[in-house]
Amino acid sequence: MSGWIAIAGLGPGDEALVTPEVTAALAEATDVVGYIPYVARIAPREGLTLHPSDNRVERQRAAHALEMAAAGRRVVVVSSGDPGIFAMAAAVFEALEAGPDDWRALDIRVLPGITAMLAASARAGAPLGHDFCAINLSDNLKPWALVERRLRLAVEADFAIALYNPRSKARPEGFARALDLLRDASGDDRPVLFARAVSTPEEALRIVPLSQATPDMADMRTVVIIGSSLTRIIPREGAPILYTPRSAP
Amino acid sequence: MSGWIAIAGLGPGDEALVTPEVTAALAEATDVVGYIPYVARIAPREGLTLHPSDNRVERQRAAHALEMAAAGRRVVVVSSGDPGIFAMAAAVFEALEAGPDDWRALDIRVLPGITAMLAASARAGAPLGHDFCAINLSDNLKPWALVERRLRLAVEADFAIALYNPRSKARPEGFARALDLLRDASGDDRPVLFARAVSTPEEALRIVPLSQATPDMADMRTVVIIGSSLTRIIPREGAPILYTPRSAP
Numbered sequence: 001m002s003g004w005i006a007i008a009g010l011g012p013g014d015e016a017l018v019t020p021e022v023t024a025a026l027a028e029a030t031d032v033v034g035y036i037p038y039v040a041r042i043a044p045r046e047g048l049t050l051h052p053s054d055n056r057v058e059r060q061r062a063a064h065a066l067e068m069a070a071a072g073r074r075v076v077v078v079s080s081g082d083p084g085i086f087a088m089a090a091a092v093f094e095a096l097e098a099g100p101d102d103w104r105a106l107d108i109r110v111l112p113g114i115t116a117m118l119a120a121s122a123r124a125g126a127p128l129g130h131d132f133c134a135i136n137l138s139d140n141l142k143p144w145a146l147v148e149r150r151l152r153l154a155v156e157a158d159f160a161i162a163l164y165n166p167r168s169k170a171r172p173e174g175f176a177r178a179l180d181l182l183r184d185a186s187g188d189d190r191p192v193l194f195a196r197a198v199s200t201p202e203e204a205l206r207i208v209p210l211s212q213a214t215p216d217m218a219d220m221r222t223v224v225i226i227g228s229s230l231t232r233i234i235p236r237e238g239a240p241i242l243y244t245p246r247s248a249p
Numbered sequence: 250m251s252g253w254i255a256i257a258g259l260g261p262g263d264e265a266l267v268t269p270e271v272t273a274a275l276a277e278a279t280d281v282v283g284y285i286p287y288v289a290r291i292a293p294r295e296g297l298t299l300h301p302s303d304n305r306v307e308r309q310r311a312a313h314a315l316e317m318a319a320a321g322r323r324v325v326v327v328s329s330g331d332p333g334i335f336a337m338a339a340a341v342f343e344a345l346e347a348g349p350d351d352w353r354a355l356d357i358r359v360l361p362g363i364t365a366m367l368a369a370s371a372r373a374g375a376p377l378g379h380d381f382c383a384i385n386l387s388d389n390l391k392p393w394a395l396v397e398r399r400l401r402l403a404v405e406a407d408f409a410i411a412l413y414n415p416r417s418k419a420r421p422e423g424f425a426r427a428l429d430l431l432r433d434a435s436g437d438d439r440p441v442l443f444a445r446a447v448s449t450p451e452e453a454l455r456i457v458p459l460s461q462a463t464p465d466m467a468d469m470r471t472v473v474i475i476g477s478s479l480t481r482i483i484p485r486e487g488a489p490i491l492y493t494p495r496s497a498p
Contacts, residue, residue, distance in 0.1 A: 019265060021266055024265065083371070086378070087378075090379070105486065110370075110371035113363075114361045125342055128334055143498075150408070153402045154406065158399075234345065237354065241342055245342075
């Protein structure tokens with residue numbers, strides 16, 4: 001039996017958003033590795049060992065997964081959303097590049113998933129219907145000055161902007177500074193979507209003008225989408241539709 | 250029987266990348282509307298009418314779908330990839346906003362899918378593992394000067410850049426100009442991924458340094474990902490791994 005490693009995206013939460021490709025890989029796995037709440041989504045079964053770990057140990061987790069695959073296990077590394085978007089795939093490749101040469105011969109696959117901004121956008125309408133960017137607001141792995149620089153340039157480019165990891169206990173002030181910067185840079189009152197835990201029982205969506213956006217509207221389970229200058233709201237009974245038209249003048 | 254409309258993403262091509270949510274909506278539909286090659290992916294069955302249409306008629310197609318839903322049909326508008334990323338969702342909302350008031354009361358949902366850049370990124374490694382942007386290179390609906398401006402700012406922000414619709418017969422010169430601009434603006438020889446028809450039998454991946462990228466490497470079925478300054482290649486036997494580390498200095 002030869003081992004393999006699949007780095008798989010579980011989507012935002014609803015099992016109806018997990019691709020059949022990922023479901024098939026999980027059915028063949030001997031080991032599942034990942035952050036505690038994501039591993040908790042995998043049903044236990046005989047022959048499957050679950051390896052939940054805390055966050056901020058991505059690199060060690062990645063090395064553990066590669067070691068097991070090299071030892072002949074069939075390993076699925078799970079992320080929520082898509083594994084390639086601010087998730088485990090890059091961490092696994094960092095570990096692979098720094099690790100022993102024989103890891104490069106491993107059977108290694110990345111299985112895409114519905115990343116948070118796609119799920120949030122779909123629920124609200126189509127705010128990412130024109131050019132956009134995605135920025136991880138966490139400054140664990142990059143200087144805050146770079147985050148601010150990217151936000152300014154993104155507004156100048158008139159991208160819609162998806163913000164991942166807008167807020168954590170470790171850095172409560174960053175998101176407040178980001179909102180101030182976005183207000184200054186945009187000079188208008190474009191709509192902002194706060195989409196929390198989309199497709200789960202805790203789902204909550206809120207659309208507010210940028211002038212009324214406050215840091216407490218986001219937590220660690222929220223993705224935030226700042227509209228471009230062209231993003232529009234269609235009012236109707238119930239939730240409005242938020243979308244960015246395909247055309248730009 | 251009351252009608253509804255679902256704007257659904259079929260993913261990049263492989264049926265194993267269609268979410269169960271989309272499969273369920275298709276199973277309940279009375280009508281499927283979309284661009285000819287996407288509607289061709291839907292198996293005919295009794296009680297289901299297929300409405301394939303040519304491209305460049307997105308707005309009329311959207312209005313037709315809304316009319317049918319208002320008349321009590323259960324309509325799925327299909328896009329490849331994700332419907333919210335350079336696809337039909339924005340077109341439907343444009344038609345809805347311009348249409349009769351009663352369309353706003355329709356049961357309307359967007360069902361996300363695996364968009365081309367996620368599929369391409371997964372196949373190559375994790376080039377979108379750090380901050381990135383997505384730009385539609387088509388200038389059908391925006392001036393080319395805006396495309397160039399966004400490319401310049403994206404390089405300045407050091408985003409990885411996913412380019413949708415890099416090339417079409419109608420504007421063969423645009424992509425060549427984009428590559429020239431990217432070479433000038435980046436000042437380095439970062440890797441470029443050309444990912445064609447990912448997950449289909451016609452899949453072809455190619456990674457070249459920006460200096461060697463040429464317009465003929467892309468066609469209408471290709472998504473192009475330009476690395477950031479930090480995007481790396483892990484050489485190995487067979488296809489190399491392309492990824493962008495999580496950290497930036």
